[in-house]
Amino acid sequence: MAHTIESAFDHEHVNDVLQFLSEYRFTLSDIPIAITIRLFRPIAAGGGVFFRQSHFISTPKQAGPYRTSRPWNDTEEAAINQVVSAMNMEYDAAIKAGMTPDETWLTPNDSFLQ
Numbered sequence: 001m002a003h004t005i006e007s008a009f010d011h012e013h014v015n016d017v018l019q020f021l022s023e024y025r026f027t028l029s030d031i032p033i034a035i036t037i038r039l040f041r042p043i044a045a046g047g048g049v050f051f052r053q054s055h056f057i058s059t060p061k062q063a064g065p066y067r068t069s070r071p072w073n074d075t076e077e078a079a080i081n082q083v084v085s086a087m088n089m090e091y092d093a094a095i096k097a098g099m100t101p102d103e104t105w106l107t108p109n110d111s112f113l114q
Contacts, residue, residue: 059094
């Protein structure tokens with residue numbers, strides 16, 4: 001029998017296997033902190049793309065950092081758009097309210113490196 005990546009992880013005590021797909025880095029205007037998005041594909045059936053982001057946006061206009069309740073999407077493009085669009089929406093709302101961008105608008109994701 002030929003070995004496959006899927007069969008290598010097909011063991012009773014192995015769970016939540018993700019394959020790293022790609023990484024993207026960007027900044028928001030006037031905030032010199034790089035935000036990183038990492039994309040992963042689950043090895044098990046089900047498909048889709050999971051993502052992890054290095055920072056969450058948390059402007060003074062928000063009650064707290066914006067954390068999506070759905071850290072996955074159907075494609076890499078949709079997952080990236082999901083993160084970037086949410087950050088830009090909150091950023092734009094704060095700018096329109098007369099606020100000045102600041103590094104404190106980005107909250108590090110403590111579980112990003114896990």
